[in-house]
Amino acid sequence: MQENHDIQDNEDLYEHYRFVATEGQEPLRVDKFLMNFIENATRNKIQQAAKAGNILVNDIAVKSNYKVKPKDVVRVVLSYPPHENLLVxxxxxxxxxxxxxxxxxxxxxxxxxxxxxxxxxxxxxxxxxxxxxxxxxxxxxxxxxxxxxxxxxxxxxxxxxxxxxxxxxxxxxxxDKTTERLYHALVWGTVENDSGTIEGHIGRSQKDRMQMTVYPDGEFGKPAVTHYRVLERFTYVTLVECKLETGRTHQIRAHFKYIGHTLFNDERYGGDQILKGTTFTKYKQFVDNCFKVLPRQALHAKTLGFVHPTSGKVMQFNSEVPEDIEACLEKWRRYAVNSIEE
The missing domain is CATH 3.30.2350.10 (Pseudouridine synthase)
Structure with a gap:
């Protein structure tokens, strides 16, 4: 849970980060805890902040070896406002x-x-x-x-x-979940059912704070529902259309990893590895070429629909699949055809 504030406290310090440790938090040094949360932060920088008295746990300054416990409120405070609040x-x-x-x-x-x-x-x-x-x-x-x-x-x-x-x-x-949002995603593996629904609470991973994970029993996170239908199958990957009922952070990425179909070239969730296919060197080279053509996760927000706030008219917009995804799909189409012919 993260909040950024631009209000100054009594000691002329601004809150840059605020995290609340979950009930399941294992004892963990505060410098390691913050590294899990703050992207691009180094341990040295966090330790320097602790030395300067800029890391507070339950409003008390702590050293970098402090062990974070469940429900601890960890704050990073600095003498200048957060950059994101100084919009240019x-x-x-x-x-x-x-x-x-x-x-x-x-x-x-x-x-x-x-x-x-x-x-x-x-x-x-x-x-x-x-x-x-x-x-x-x-x-x-x-x-x-x-x-x-x-x-x-x-x-x-x-x-x-x-x-x-x-x-x-x-x-x-x-x-109210009345908007229309359709995404196209290329995922690893053969999605067997032509359509389906993925359900499961989504919350931040306890192991890697940069990832979201699915908590099927609902013990953590927020409810999330993704409907999907298969558009094309290409031997070792599948193109799906996803309809979002909820809009959680990384929802499609986390939900499809949860059912064993990580998004193609999704580095954060392990999709930048060869997850399905053969061990042939030629195949590895083919997938590497696909990664070069599409150097990101294969996910595109294709359709957006909503009711206009003034006119009340239903608005719907569609966008073309970008060139990098289309080029990757073409490679897989050719590969699938050649596989059948062989």
């Missing part, structure tokens, strides 16, 4: 597919981070949006215009709110 407008090309007085629909390129955060303080979609339009409304996390987001290396459609009314209206639609 940047003239960044944005692929806008629709815009009116209330909303903007963008087709996000792969590799673009949606909003500033640790290690990504510029070049994000939000930096470009605030250059394009002033006074975007802020959501509950102080992020201008955002009512939902997609991962850095996922491409596809996003809707942005331009007014407070649009923000409230769209946020409620996402909360």
């Amino acid at each position: 407008a940047e003239d960044i090309p944005i692929n806008i597919v629709y815009e009116d007085d209330d909303v903007i629909v963008v087709n996000k390129e792969p590799g673009m981070v949606v909003h500033p955060g640790h290690g990504n303080y510029s070049g994000t979609l939000v930096n470009g949006l605030i250059h394009h339009i002033e006074n975007l409304p802020k959501n509950s996390n102080e992020r201008p215009g955002l009512v939902h987001r997609i991962d850095k290396d996922t491409s596809g459609l996003l809707v942005i709110a331009k007014t407070e009314h649009a923000m409230a209206h769209l946020s409620k639609q996402f909360f």
Whole structure:
């Protein structure tokens, strides 16, 4: 659980990170604990912060060898505001597919981070949006215009709110699960059923804080539902269409790993390894070539539908599958045909 704040406390320190240890937390040094949570952080930097009195557990400064226990509140406080709250407008090309007085629909390129955060303080979609339009409304996390987001290396459609009314209206639609969101994903293995539903609470992994994991008994995390149908099968991988009923962090990536079909070239979840196929050197070379053509997880937000916050009209947008995914699919199509012929 992470929250970033821009309010200053009594000692002129700003809270940059706040994490609450889960009930299942094993005793773990606070420097190791924070390394699991904070992307791109080094142990040396965390230890220096502890030395300076900038790491607090339950509001008391601790040394880096402090053992984190269940329900501990761990905070990192520094003498300057978080970078992500010092938003700078940047003239960044944005692929806008629709815009009116209330909303903007963008087709996000792969590799673009949606909003500033640790290690990504510029070049994000939000930096470009605030250059394009002033006074975007802020959501509950102080992020201008955002009512939902997609991962850095996922491409596809996003809707942005331009007014407070649009923000409230769209946020409620996402909360009520009335929006339409269809994704295309290439996953490892042969998905046997032509269609199906994956259910299971999704929460942060206890072992790797950069991953989300499925808790089927619901002991941790939040409820998540993904419907899917198979579009094409290519011997060792399958192209699926996913319909999101909920919108949890890494939902499709975590759900498909859970059922044994990790997304193709999803580095964070192990999909950048050869998970299905033969041991032939020629096959390994073929997969490596696919990874080079598509150097990211094979996930694209293809369709987005919502009710317009002012007109009440049902809006639906579709985007083309990006060139990198299409090139990878073509390689697998040819491979599948050749496999049959052999």
